[in-house]
Amino acid sequence: xxxxxxxxxxxxxxxxxxxxxxxxxxxxxxxxxxxxxxxxxxxxxxxxxxxxxxxxxxxxxxxxxxxxxxxxxxxxxxxxxxxxxxxxxxxxxxxxxxxxxxxxxxxxxxxxxxxxxxxxxxxxxxxxxxxxxxxxxxxxxxxxxxxxxxxxxxxxxxxxxxxxxxxxxxxxxxxxxxxxxxxxxxxxxxxxxxxxxxxxxxxxxxxxxxxxxxxxxxxxxxxxxxxxxxxxxxxxxxxxxxxxxxxxxxxxxxxxxxxxxxxxxxxxxxxxxxxxxxxxxxxxxxxxxxxxxxxxxxxxxxxxxxxxxxxxxxxxxxxxxxxxxxxxxxxxxxxxxxxxxxxxxxxxxxxxxxxxxxxxxxxxxxxxxxxxxxxxx
Amino acid sequence: xxxxxxxxxxxxxxxxxxxxxxxxxxxxxxxxxxxxxxxxxxxxxxxxxxxxxxxxxxxxxxxxxxxxxxxxxxxxxxxxxxxxxxxxxxxxxxxxxxxxxxxxxxxxxxxxxxxxxxxxxxxxxxxxxxxxxxxxxxxxxxxxxxxxxxxxxxxxxxxxxxxxxxxxxxxxxxxxxxxxxxxxxxxxxxxxxxxxxxxxxxxxxxxxxxxxxxxxxxxxxxxxxxxxxxxxxxxxxxxxxxxxxxxxxxxxxxxxxxxxxxxxxxxxxxxxxxxxxxxxxxxxxxxxxxxxxxxxxxxxxxxxxxxx
Numbered sequence: 001x002x003x004x005x006x007x008x009x010x011x012x013x014x015x016x017x018x019x020x021x022x023x024x025x026x027x028x029x030x031x032x033x034x035x036x037x038x039x040x041x042x043x044x045x046x047x048x049x050x051x052x053x054x055x056x057x058x059x060x061x062x063x064x065x066x067x068x069x070x071x072x073x074x075x076x077x078x079x080x081x082x083x084x085x086x087x088x089x090x091x092x093x094x095x096x097x098x099x100x101x102x103x104x105x106x107x108x109x110x111x112x113x114x115x116x117x118x119x120x121x122x123x124x125x126x127x128x129x130x131x132x133x134x135x136x137x138x139x140x141x142x143x144x145x146x147x148x149x150x151x152x153x154x155x156x157x158x159x160x161x162x163x164x165x166x167x168x169x170x171x172x173x174x175x176x177x178x179x180x181x182x183x184x185x186x187x188x189x190x191x192x193x194x195x196x197x198x199x200x201x202x203x204x205x206x207x208x209x210x211x212x213x214x215x216x217x218x219x220x221x222x223x224x225x226x227x228x229x230x231x232x233x234x235x236x237x238x239x240x241x242x243x244x245x246x247x248x249x250x251x252x253x254x255x256x257x258x259x260x261x262x263x264x265x266x267x268x269x270x271x272x273x274x275x276x277x278x279x280x281x282x283x284x285x286x287x288x289x290x291x292x293x294x295x296x297x298x299x300x301x302x303x304x305x306x307x308x309x310x311x312x313x314x315x316x317x318x319x320x321x322x323x324x325x326x327x328x329x330x331x332x333x334x335x336x337x338x339x340x341x342x343x344x345x346x347x348x349x350x351x352x353x354x355x356x357x358x359x360x361x362x363x364x365x366x367x368x369x370x371x372x373x374x375x376x377x
Numbered sequence: 378x379x380x381x382x383x384x385x386x387x388x389x390x391x392x393x394x395x396x397x398x399x400x401x402x403x404x405x406x407x408x409x410x411x412x413x414x415x416x417x418x419x420x421x422x423x424x425x426x427x428x429x430x431x432x433x434x435x436x437x438x439x440x441x442x443x444x445x446x447x448x449x450x451x452x453x454x455x456x457x458x459x460x461x462x463x464x465x466x467x468x469x470x471x472x473x474x475x476x477x478x479x480x481x482x483x484x485x486x487x488x489x490x491x492x493x494x495x496x497x498x499x500x501x502x503x504x505x506x507x508x509x510x511x512x513x514x515x516x517x518x519x520x521x522x523x524x525x526x527x528x529x530x531x532x533x534x535x536x537x538x539x540x541x542x543x544x545x546x547x548x549x550x551x552x553x554x555x556x557x558x559x560x561x562x563x564x565x566x567x568x569x570x571x572x573x574x575x576x577x578x579x580x581x582x583x584x585x586x587x588x589x590x591x592x593x594x595x596x597x598x599x600x601x602x603x604x605x606x607x608x609x610x611x612x613x614x615x616x617x618x619x620x621x622x623x624x625x626x627x628x629x630x631x632x633x634x635x636x637x638x639x640x641x642x643x644x645x646x647x648x649x650x651x652x653x654x655x656x657x658x659x660x661x662x663x664x665x666x667x668x669x670x671x672x673x674x675x676x677x678x679x680x681x682x683x684x685x
Contacts (some may be wrong), residue, residue: 061579093579097597099675106593107583158583162532237476 001093007161008069010034011194016065016076018051024095025051026218029065033196038188040209041198042241048218049198053164059081071160081110086155087164092147094139100150101126101135107158109278121164124159128187145176152184156191163188165197181208185253189357203243206230214238216364235275236284236360244286245335249362255279259357266330267308271357284360291356294324294338294348306357308350312342326350429652437650440605457683458637463662465615465633468546470665472553473611476561477603479554482485485595488574505559512552513623516543520551547632548624553617557610564609570601571593572681598681604673608666615662634658 016042018027026048034038041049045171054060056067057226058080067076086107094103104125108118126132129149139147148168155163168184169177185208188195199205204228205212212239214221214229233239241249250264252273260273260284269285277283295307310326313333322338326348342348388395396402433447451457483501487494504587506514520542527539527607537628544550570597581592614630625631632655 057578057582059581079586080578081584081586083582084584085582087579087582089579091573091575093573093575094678095576095594106580106585110584110589138677138679154583164582199563211479 001230008035010070011162012065012068012071013052013056014068016055016067017053018048018055018060018065020061020062024218026215027053028037029220031213031220035194036192038185038195038197038208038210040069040136040205040212041077041196041215042200042202042205042212043215043221044200044241046217047215049200051218052086052215053166053196053198055377056162057085057087057164081163084158084160085162085164086158086160088148088151088166088168090167092139092144093152094147094150094154096139099136099138100131100142103139103150104157105155111158121157125153128156129153129183143179146173148172149183150179152187156187156193161194163193163195165195167198167200170199170201179202184208202243206242214241221364222246231357232274233286233360235364236286237364238285238364239286239358239360243276244288244358246285246287246289248256248285248332249282250285252277252279252281252283252359259354262357262359266328268358269308269352270306270354271359272355274358275361275362277359282362284362286358286360287352287356289323289335290337292334292336292352294336294340294342295351306352306354308334308347308352310350312344312346312348315341315344317341381456383420405601417628420671426652427656427675430656431649433649434647448650450590452653452657461632461634461637462657464630465617465635465658466661466665468549468553468617468633469614469630472550472557472614473607475550475554476557479558479566480561480565480606481599481603483562485591487566488569497613501562504555505563507556508674509552509556509617509619510623512555513620516548516552516555516620518622520548521677528616543624545626546630549617549620551626552620553614557613560613561606561610564606565599565602566600568606571602572598576681597677600676601673601678604669604676608669611665611669612662616658634661 001142011033013029013031013033016026016234017024018026029052031039039309041052043049051060055062055076058076058078062076065076069075071363075325078353093235098106101122104122105118108121113121122135123132129152131146131153132148134142134146134150134359139150142150147248148171151168156339165184169180181204184195184197187193197205197208206229211223211225213223214234216237222229222238224234225231229238230242233242233244236244236247248265250262253263255261255273258273260271260277260283262269262283263273266284271285282287308328310328312324312326314325315338316323316325320339322341324338324342326334326336326337347370390398393402430448431445433445433451437451438444438447441447441450441454466540487501487545507515518524522539522541524542526542527536530536531539542551576592576598578595580594585593616635617633618639621627621631621633621636625633627636635658638651638654638658641647641654
């Protein structure tokens with residue numbers, strides 16, 4: 001199987017927006033998808049990511065904007081059934097009255113392919129998702145993971161020019177989710193698909209996608225590769241989503257270039273400004289748990305002076321390291337990592353590399369977001 | 378190998394627990410009111426009625442023979458009586474079919490939200506509150522020879538003389554539609570709400586236009602519900618009585634079984650024949666219901682993905 005002749009070089013969303021009864025669910029989405037890319041739309045529930053996907057699929061009409069293929073063909077005016085996109089739904093949406101084979105054959109039948117070709121392609125697709133022996137079963141007789149594989153086979157068997165996936169793994173258990181992640185990525189690569197994948201799980205998005213689009217309240221916060229988002233979040237919201245679990249409101253004491261000095265919660269730290277901020281402002285300080293390390297092991301002095309004193313509250317064993325919750329002198333709770341197990345109640349000293357302590361503006365206004373989205377794209 | 382070897386070990390739970398496992402527990406007495414009602418208001422009268430049928434009048438035995446089953450012989454031999462089976466079916470089957478078929482597009486269209494939906498829904502369901510006699514009276518006033526519609530048609534010069542809308546087959550058919558359509562619509566829309574709309578979206582992304590989506594997805598999932606709806610409206614229509622008399626042609630095209638039973642009872646004072654007709658009416662209904670349910674057993678009847 002390979003992508004169809006209807007494949008494209010680029011698919012472009014221009015100012016796509018969608019409102020529901022006056023409420024803006026998605027605003028001004030600009031995105032260019034290149035053939036073969038794996039794009040993840042990421043955000044908390046209600047951020048507009050599913051709306052964006054449904055607009056792309058043609059299941060929701062756009063309120064504003066347009067969608068173009070190769071700059072020449074406008075497709076947002078086409079009904080869903082003529083866009084030639086495959087879609088995988090969150091609850092699989094398998095036809096309960098049709099066998100697995102007939103579910104997969106459905107799209108091929110709609111394209112009026114000859115019977116023999118349909119049979120061959122269905123068999124190929126079943127083999128692709130390793131469900132050969134389940135072809136004659138009804139969807140209700142399969143497990144969740146198997147149903148999801150049928151849904152994927154059904155979407156890709158028609159060789160769509162774009163595959164849309166709406167949180168396809170959210171109904172599966174943790175282990176299966178990991179397996180299916182690999183499976184989907186494998187299919188994407190081996191079939192040369194172009195995929196738009198919606199998820200609220202940042203880990204899933206980071207591990208699967210070539211590029212991520214982070215949405216918040218219907219607006220793009222940042223577009224970039226997993227590395228860009230992981231290392232250079234555009235604002236504190238993206239940072240929050242990318243695992244910067246320590247987000248503190250602090251005061252920006254001084255600023256020279258990107259070197260910032262912040263104070264609050266009973267400590268003062270050197271940090272790096274990642275957004276346009278002014279000294280004297282209340283800003284957001286973002287630090288990953290893994291960058292905030294328990295440095296003072298039984299009186300051992302930390303290397304740099306960039307330290308916070310705290311008391312250990314909860315210690316959680318997580319395989320190779322320990323996740324530790326500590327509180328500072330003013331009672332602020334911080335999440336940190338440690339490669340040894342401190343005891344609860346122990347006084348510890350935490351150290352952080354100034355380059356890994358990021359300072360963001362506390363406002364998330366659209367102006368800043370738009371500016372950063374442009375940088376990301 | 379003996380069968381004992383494969384049996385699981387005997388349950389060690391108490392007798393009470395094991396009985397409860399099979400649904401036998403102290404709360405079974407909650408069923409008492411239902412059992413009392415069924416016995417008192419259905420089983421006993423039904424048995425009594427059947428008893429009546431095997432006590433024919435001596436005149437019936439003399440005419441048709443058959444001993445205590447003379448009434449049954451009479452039913453099948455007397456073409457005046459037996460024909461009304463076909464007359465009733467000719468009325469009830471098309472009426473039930475029309476109600477079901479006409480409800481499908483209504484229910485489909487009214488699934489989505491649009492301005493005025495509630496008003497339209499209320500208008501559709503309102504006739505359910507009208508009694509059959511009221512409906513019949515309304516039909517006479519509206520559609521009769523001197524009715525508003527005929528007067529309008531004649532005055533407007535569309536027809537030369539009043540059109541015969543009532544006191545015939547059409548009149549009864551219309552009254553069956555007025556009382557049956559709301560039922561069918563309500564039932565079908567509730568079945569439809571049990572079908573997850575995302576299935577249609579899935580079919581759409583796979584290239585199915587609305588015709589194909591309806592034929593391949595919605596209709597097969599709705600079919601068992603349609604069969605049930607058909608049966609219910611059929612049963613309603615089959616026992617039609619007031620409208621057959623009031624807006625029908627009681628001695629001709631709408632000489633339905635209920636009328637025949639009433640005639641035996643009230644005009645010929647033949648209580649046993651009236652009971653026989655009533656019992657055989659039930660048998661005919663059961664045959665139709667059995668055929669439909671047999672057909673329904675071949676349909677997919679599992680989950681339809683929705684919340685219904």
